[in-house]
Amino acid sequence: MSETVKLELAEVKRLSLEILTGAGFGARHAEAIANMIYRCQLDDCQSHGLFRLIISAQTIKAGKADGDALPVIAPDDGTAVTRVDAGKGMSLLSVEAAMPRLIEKTREHGVAALAVNRCFHFSALWPEVEDLAAAGLAAMAMVPSHAWVAPAGGSRGTFGTNPFAFAWPRRAALPLVFDFATSAFARGEIELYKRAGKPLPIGVAVDRDGNPTTDPQAALNGAMLTFGGHKGSALSLMIELLAGPMIDDLTSMESMAFSEGKGGAPYHGEILIAFDPAKFNGGRGVENDERAERLFAEILDQGARLPSQRRYEARARNTERGYVEISEGLHQELIGLLP
């Protein structure tokens, strides 16, 4: 294990804001991004914490994103659908701006959706669905990314890593939340195997002829695979459609073409779908929540974990002790990003 550096919680926020404004983000975007990074780092979600300052800075450098774009929420058309145009800004400020409308619409209609368009996206989805669950709603979120993942039976990068997130509100506990990539591995994991000279597990990637491979370089030249064979592939395709053409935005293939290999976060849309249990349960919210809790208790009783458990444990620990730990290497890289 590499050396780690302790960062006080206030320092996480300060460092983020300094790097983001230095990179060219306006104050409102910098604040929204820094908040997201703080939340992920607080939960020891290393892949989506301070590490993501690097791709955030790269996104501005790549020259296509607007660090000052203000979200434009479409006028209320009376439906359960809210659309927000990020105007080539990062997604987070748009989600933040439109979240109150999504919550209000969900309570009014029972089910509602938020489509974020024309956004650059680098962030974990779980904080967004956790916020919806904290408001008493169940919620899903989906985004495409870049076309690195082959469909089941295929050989070419077609789907993104296409994460799917879900949250369920709990009365006496933090929401139950999960957030997973529909790819078997993250792209960065394959790079790590390559660097370590280790073979990949089978089922993670195919070479350029579509044959299963355990060679990281052959995988990078070929395509990644989804988790769960044809079922994961089908889910990934659903995410392409719901968070792409359905909401008038790009597929992962189109997003990759748009980026022209310039790096930074992918540019595409995002969809959030929320449900108000109170509109479904006939006034029996308490009884039904107890029924859900009995299911969670049964899972825990057999020694299994609830999806969000590890993160919440980290959150409690890091909040209590007032600092987070990141690798020395990452810390050095972040220092190098300071203006």
Added chain:
Amino acid sequence: MSETVKLELAEVKRLSLEILTGAGFGARHAEAIANMIYRCQLDDCQSHGLFRLIISAQTIKAGKADGDALPVIAPDDGTAVTRVDAGKGMSLLSVEAAMPRLIEKTREHGVAALAVNRCFHFSALWPEVEDLAAAGLAAMAMVPSHAWVAPAGGSRGTFGTNPFAFAWPRRAALPLVFDFATSAFARGEIELYKRAGKPLPIGVAVDRDGNPTTDPQAALNGAMLTFGGHKGSALSLMIELLAGPMIDDLTSMESMAFSEGKGGAPYHGEILIAFDPAKFNGGRGVENDERAERLFAEILDQGARLPSQRRYEARARNTERGYVEISEGLHQELIGLLP
């Protein structure tokens, strides 16, 4: 391969109706069930075609289902949520009765949901989402079942086989549809391995101590696993919640307890969620549908299949030739069910 029997299409319907009414279903339920069985058999979906007449008949025999219950659609509360009470009837008549309201609500609100409560359920979900897509909508469907599947890291049957279905409307082709169990295997598949004396693949089941097993009997004594490890397990949990406590209905554990080992179809709820792309795409439906079609073309071009392709090929072939084929053994069993 066992001997097969050819059944003319009209005979599929006639045989179904005769068995169903003989078993004690009223005319309206018999018709709704026979329609579903016909559609599945026409697509060579053997697991959900005529074979399901057996469980349908068992459901009545088990003494808990009402073969004459008429669906009661809750009064329109102005939201995007429709609730229909199946009153201990089979789900299909309720879905049929409430489908026009779901379609109307989806067009009005942009996104809408249908909760079916207090129903016995044995059927494939794909025909229901296909119907929604045929009306120009994207759609999801989910149901719990009986608690045979352990959560990731667990050892006890907790989740059902919990299928998830999705459909996407296409202008010049039948909808893109998928429908998969979130369990790695169907319960019946494990029985077939046992009968054949064959070991199970790894990753399909655990024994009663939670250890991976390839022994079908140990699997039946222990628990099945979800597809895709902790990701599939998370999805299965989501289905328990959205199609269970959220809609004031049973989890797979509760459904299993309710059945008291008497056999027949499980008793629980179902949720359908539909989206009207026209409310999301800013009037650019044609362009966005073309973008989805380019994604499908890219999948096909690399030799992969679209999820529904095999079924649609079977449908075209069986419609053209005017008959379906089932195993001689199943045919004998069905003859035995005739009154």
